[in-house]
Amino acid sequence: xxxxxxxxxxxxxWHGRRVxxxxxxxxxxxxxxxxxxxxxxxxxxxxxxxPGSGANPANLAGLEGRVARVDAxxxxxxxxxxxxxxxxxxxxxxxxxxxxxxxxxxxPLEDLAINTTATLRLLxxxxxxxxxxxxxxxxxxxxxxxxxSLPVDESHPLAPPDCxxxxxxxxxxxxxxxxxxxxxxxxxxxxxxxxxPRMRVRDARQTFLGIWIRAVLRDEAFEVWGGxxxxxxxxxxxxxxxxxxxxxxxxxxxxGRVFNVGGFPPVSLRDLAARLVAAAGAGSYRIVEFxxxxxxxxxxxxxxxxxxxxxxxxxxxxxDLASGLAATLAxxxxxxxxxx
Amino acid sequence: xxxxxxxxxxxxxWHGRRVxxxxxxxxxxxxxxxxxxxxxxxxxxxxxxxPGSGANPANLAGLEGRVARVDAxxxxxxxxxxxxxxxxxxxxxxxxxxxxxxxxxxxPLEDLAINTTATLRLLxxxxxxxxxxxxxxxxxxxxxxxxxSLPVDESHPLAPPDCxxxxxxxxxxxxxxxxxxxxxxxxxxxxxxxxxPRMRVRDARQTFLGIWIRAVLRDEAFEVWGGxxxxxxxxxxxxxxxxxxxxxxxxxxxxGRVFNVGGFPPVSLRDLAARLVAAAGAGSYRIVEFxxxxxxxxxxxxxxxxxxxxxxxxxxxxxDLASGLAATLAxxxxxxxxxx
Numbered sequence: 001x002x003x004x005x006x007x008x009x010x011x012x013x014w015h016g017r018r019v020x021x022x023x024x025x026x027x028x029x030x031x032x033x034x035x036x037x038x039x040x041x042x043x044x045x046x047x048x049x050x051p052g053s054g055a056n057p058a059n060l061a062g063l064e065g066r067v068a069r070v071d072a073x074x075x076x077x078x079x080x081x082x083x084x085x086x087x088x089x090x091x092x093x094x095x096x097x098x099x100x101x102x103x104x105x106x107x108p109l110e111d112l113a114i115n116t117t118a119t120l121r122l123l124x125x126x127x128x129x130x131x132x133x134x135x136x137x138x139x140x141x142x143x144x145x146x147x148x149s150l151p152v153d154e155s156h157p158l159a160p161p162d163c164x165x166x167x168x169x170x171x172x173x174x175x176x177x178x179x180x181x182x183x184x185x186x187x188x189x190x191x192x193x194x195x196x197p198r199m200r201v202r203d204a205r206q207t208f209l210g211i212w213i214r215a216v217l218r219d220e221a222f223e224v225w226g227g228x229x230x231x232x233x234x235x236x237x238x239x240x241x242x243x244x245x246x247x248x249x250x251x252x253x254x255x256g257r258v259f260n261v262g263g264f265p266p267v268s269l270r271d272l273a274a275r276l277v278a279a280a281g282a283g284s285y286r287i288v289e290f291x292x293x294x295x296x297x298x299x300x301x302x303x304x305x306x307x308x309x310x311x312x313x314x315x316x317x318x319x320d321l322a323s324g325l326a327a328t329l330a331x332x333x334x335x336x337x338x339x340x
Numbered sequence: 341x342x343x344x345x346x347x348x349x350x351x352x353x354w355h356g357r358r359v360x361x362x363x364x365x366x367x368x369x370x371x372x373x374x375x376x377x378x379x380x381x382x383x384x385x386x387x388x389x390x391p392g393s394g395a396n397p398a399n400l401a402g403l404e405g406r407v408a409r410v411d412a413x414x415x416x417x418x419x420x421x422x423x424x425x426x427x428x429x430x431x432x433x434x435x436x437x438x439x440x441x442x443x444x445x446x447x448p449l450e451d452l453a454i455n456t457t458a459t460l461r462l463l464x465x466x467x468x469x470x471x472x473x474x475x476x477x478x479x480x481x482x483x484x485x486x487x488x489s490l491p492v493d494e495s496h497p498l499a500p501p502d503c504x505x506x507x508x509x510x511x512x513x514x515x516x517x518x519x520x521x522x523x524x525x526x527x528x529x530x531x532x533x534x535x536x537p538r539m540r541v542r543d544a545r546q547t548f549l550g551i552w553i554r555a556v557l558r559d560e561a562f563e564v565w566g567g568x569x570x571x572x573x574x575x576x577x578x579x580x581x582x583x584x585x586x587x588x589x590x591x592x593x594x595x596g597r598v599f600n601v602g603g604f605p606p607v608s609l610r611d612l613a614a615r616l617v618a619a620a621g622a623g624s625y626r627i628v629e630f631x632x633x634x635x636x637x638x639x640x641x642x643x644x645x646x647x648x649x650x651x652x653x654x655x656x657x658x659x660d661l662a663s664g665l666a667a668t669l670a671x672x673x674x675x676x677x678x679x680x
Binding site for chain 2: 117155157
């Protein structure tokens with residue numbers, strides 16, 4: 001597992017390079033940091049550790065003394081401190097976000113501030129102090145809204161179904177404007193359901209799969225809303241590979257572009273539930289109707305066409321669902337107390 | 341001219357209805373207020389009178405005592421005051437905005453706060469205190485970016501070319517989410533270059549046509565950047581008619597929808613310049629190359645397909661370019677001092 005044995009640093013492009021990971025204590029940010037440190041990067045993790053976010057001290061276990069920590073909120077960190085943080089970075093991976101869809105509907109102004117205003121501050125600061133840093137932005141397939149047909153490629157119409165989608169689309173839009181107008185080599189990756197070690201399993205704010213995993217590890221029952229929806233799941237290691245691949249790719253292949261990140265062939269949620277219960281050898285599930293408030297912002301089935309990313313960077317997913325679920329359960333089984 | 345003789349109130353749907361116009365002291369907001377008052381509405385104008393905005397006390401001349409004035413900024417007005425303002429409104433016309441494209445690139449965080457955060461506050465407040473008010477949102481064709489083909493209908497891909505476009509797209513996105521999820525009967529009108537009495541002519545923050553008008557009225561020369569770009573211009577009276585038409589249309593025809601608002605057949609900027617100089621009998625122009633900073637965010641030619649709005653509401657533009665320019669010059673000629 002990435003970062004489990006950081007003393008054995010794989011050779012890589014990242015040796016001695018300075019990187020900043022926002023949301024570094026969260027699910028994907030911490031997985032990225034484990035990989036970067038393993039490859040010799042000089043990494044800084046910025047995280048506001050907001051309640052409800054994926055930030056968890058356990059995510060950075062093993063990286064003590066190998067990652068600089070900045071406990072700060074991009075909404076409020078002062079301009080000079082932000083400039084200092086970014087001035088020498090070779091790459092900035094921007095994963096700090098509010099990811100909850102229902103949360104965005106309940107507190108949309110906070111969602112906007114975290115997802116959009118903070119991203120714009122980051123880009124503005126880069127423009128002034130370090131416009132050559134590679135900028136990799138974690139975007140989301142949520143901005144497409146309910147797909148008109150499957151699979152969805154990057155030319156699919158944009159119709160964010162909830163406040164989170166609106167705010168994330170704007171953040172991505174700023175990254176693209178800064179790439180085109182100011183020359184910042186920014187790339188946005190539209191992620192779908194991601195899972196793996198270090199994900200938030202306390203609730204469904206990152207993905208419903210989190211609470212499913214918690215349930216089976218506790219040998220409890222969980223609910224599957226609907227069940228026929230198709231989704232393609234991306235394992236954290238594949239997300240990390242996509243981000244590092246983009247940041248290492250020739251600028252002309254990736255700057256100012258948005259790419260879907262998909263995974264292996266999609267599964268229905270019903271299928272996924274059955275596979276998870278089988279993999280855990282514990283827990284159970286029942287199919288229930290979609291709660292109305294949730295249904296109003298659900299996107300139904302989604303399958304990414306990620307051919308553009310594959311073509312631009314050579315990336316392809318490597319972790320199939322069976323091994324991904326097994327590795328995820330293996331990670332959480334001895335650590336569930338740190339995550340619930 | 342609308343509102344020139346408000347004592348003669350035309351019969352209309354607006355008699356005794358309560359309306360709130362944000363940006364009410366600005367170009368389109370004030371024209372809308374003149375029309376609403378003429379039709380007997382009980383109108384409130386909210387305006388922050390921000391430097392660089394279209395707000396101008398001269399715009400509300402003749403409406404003294406007939407429009408309630410709230411001098412407040414949607415970013416900072418306190419929650420209770422905003423709720424009081426909106427609680428009894430039958431319709432809210434949201435025109436308060438930062439419209440300058442270059443200004444948005446220079447001060448993007450301010451642009452985001454004015455255009456997006458403030459709009460979201462307005463929608464959040466409506467959701468809580470008055471979700472049945474008709475909500476008409478002034479959006480912009482800027483969100484399409486450079487058109488892929490002409491004319492542009494509402495299904496054209498969205499690719500905002502500048503910070504203003506990103507922020508305005510997000511504002512429209514929130515209006516649509518609030519319509520679909522919360523049932524607020526919101527409609528967005530994607531405006532193109534608008535002109536007419538009460539526009540800002542001090543600079544190009546609303547449209548370049550403003551400074552052209554100022555120049556010919558002073559018998560000065562103005563610059564035409566490029567010149568071959570096509571644009572369709574909408575006279576303020578036609579924008580007002582579109583907004584009132586949407587607000588009066590059956591909800592099922594307009595709620596949760598976005599509509600382009602176009603005008604008469606497009607003209608090239610070169611043609612427009614020649615027509616303006618001829619109409620004024622003064623001034624001159626010269627064609628110059630596009631300044632680089634401006635070129636980076638320009639959208640080139642744009643022509644709206646506004647068939648959807650025509651079909652949904654019966655609206656059609658009535659003021660052709662020749663009479664529109666003549667009326668605009670006639671308005672400003674004796675009042676140029678109030679606007680420069």
